[in-house]
Amino acid sequence: MLDERAKSFRVGLIGCGRISDIYLKTLAKFHEIDVVACASLDIEESQAKAVKYGIPKACLPDEIFADAEIDCVLNLTVPAAHADVSLRALKAGKHVYSEKPFVTDFADGARILDVAASKGLLVGNAPDTFLGGRWQTVRSLIDEGVIGKPTGVFAHVGTHGTERHHPNPDFYYARGGGPLLDLGPYYLTAMVFCLGPISRVAGMSRRTFDRRMIENGPRNGQWMPVDVDTHSLSLLEFDSGAIGDMTMSFDVWDSEAPRFEIYGEDGTICIPDPDPVHGANVFQGDVLYRTRETARWTHQPRPVGRDAWQVANNRHGFNEDSRGLGLLDLALAVSEGREPRASGALAYHVFEVMAAIEKAPREGIYQSITSRCDRPEPLPLNFKKDLTETSHAC
Ligand SMILES: NC(=O)c1ccc[n+]([C@@H]2O[C@H](COP(=O)([O-])OP(=O)(O)OC[C@H]3O[C@@H](n4cnc5c(N)ncnc54)[C@H](O)[C@@H]3O)[C@@H](O)[C@H]2O)c1
Incomplete structure (x- = not known):
């Protein structure tokens, strides 16, 4: 019934670059x-995307805003354009779902939420990886009390940036980029999903290189300026009393540390290397836990055969890259009259945390976080499992 009501939720995509393929x-x-x-800045790129995915119309961004038939703008532009595109979409009366980071300026985030509220529109934002099977499993373990009361969290991602795999990596080193704003949203969103909102932060960061070379694609050999810090450390305190530390880096050649761990009074949950390729967060993968009763790590879901784990054993779906799942949830939220799980309020909170981590070393003091959001509800068990049960283990 809900699916029926949400049917024909018409989306206009703005930004037809690299990440748009997995969404489509x-x-x-x-x-x-x-x-x-x-639509995008490049009509040929948009036309190619329309042909590849059978999208009826390729056009300029202004035509998307002006199209009365479009319910929602999917904003997959570069970070510096996120706020402008989202605000224009809302002012044109459309819901909006945007890639991360939510904005590059905190004031723009408040403006987006205000305009949406005044017009009765919904705002959703990536990342939606926390809706994937892996993070839903983690949340179930916490909610079922397997590790007792959570006391701490640790997240470490060490990469050497994006210039070896992204053909146009400039935006990762411009204002609005850097490892904290690029990777931080995955980890901080997962933390808030599992542990609730963050109350206080401290941070330290550095920039190892003032310029970096593009090392792939047609622009191989071109230098880019680096306008942001590329190695970021932070301390986090949650409303719940849990505390955490997080390292996000584009300056690390290799590391055995990449992992995400949650500590509780009665046990530990460990998410080994969230993504061995990009160090970024993903929907799928093994979750380990160990409690005061067990001498070894327990795998969730239980390993079967040669695979590290098997989708069939997972109570949760979407154990593969499913970017766009958050937009489906937003479409359902419109018909159900509720907030989407990957909501603007969550993205705003996460952005405030990141902005405060960046500000902390300049001011030399802990930064209090003013915004709050609820822990998003987990997805219902077996949500859309029919679409995902043929997925392969990673
Ligand atoms: N590439 C990845 O692996 C990846 C992964 C996760 C998230 N993201 C996020 O997705 C977003 C897009 O990344 P990408 O890699 O696809 O970038 P990209 O450079 O490949 O593509 C950007 C697209 O946005 C369009 N665009 C830029 N400014 C615009 C404007 N003002 N108005 C309309 N269109 C505009 C460009 O024409 C292009 O189509 C970024 O926020 C990035 O952080 C990217």
């Missing part, structure tokens, strides 16, 4: 969503 592949699985037009 995921959204094609959801009958509730129709991507009816796509």
Whole structure:
């Protein structure tokens, strides 16, 4: 019934670059969503994307805002354009779902939430990885009390940036980029999903290189300026009393540390190397836990055969890259009259945390976080499992 009501939620895509492919592949699985037009700064790029994914119209961004048939703008532009595109979409009366980071300026974040509230529109924001099977499993373990009361969290990602795999990596080193704003949203969103909102932070950061070379694609050999810090450390305190430390880096050649761990009074949850390729967070993968009763790590889901784990054993779906799942949840939220799980309020809180981590070393003191959001509800068990049960273990 809900799916029926949300049917023909018409989406206009703005930003037809690298990340748009996985969104379009995921959204094609959801009958509730129709991507009816796509636009970018480059009409040829948009036309190619429209042909590849059978999108009826390739056009300029202004035509998406002006199209009365479009319910929601999917904003997959570069970080510096996020706020402008989202605000224009809302002012045109459309819901909006944007890539991370939410904004590059905190004041823009408040403006987006205010305009949306005044017009009765919903705002959703990536990352939606916490809706994937791996993070839903972690949340279930916490909610079922397997590790007792959570006391701490640790997250470490060490990469050497994006210039070896992204053909146009400039935005990662411009204002709005850097490892904290690029990778931080995955980890901080997962933390808030599991542990609730953050109350206080401290931080330290450095910039190892003033320029970096593009090392792939047509621009191989070109130098880019680096305008942001590229090695970031932070301390976090949660409303719940749990505390955490987080390292996000584009300056680390290799590390055995990449992992995400949650400590509790009665046990530990460990998420080994969240993504061995990019160090970024993913939907799928092994979750380990160990309690005061067990001498070894328990795998969740239980390992079967040669695979580290098997989807069939997982109570949760979406154990593969499913970017766009958050947009489906937003479409359902519109019809159900609720907030989306990957909400603007969550993204705003996470952005405030990141902005405060950046500010802390300049001011030399702990930064209090003013915004709050609820822990997003987990997805219902077996949500859309029919779409994902043929997925392969990673
Ligand atoms: N590439 C990845 O692996 C990846 C992964 C996760 C998230 N993201 C996020 O997705 C977003 C896009 O990344 P990407 O890698 O696809 O970038 P990209 O450079 O490949 O593509 C950016 C697209 O946005 C369009 N664009 C830029 N400014 C615009 C504006 N003002 N108005 C309209 N269109 C505009 C460009 O024409 C292009 O189509 C970023 O916020 C990034 O952080 C990227």
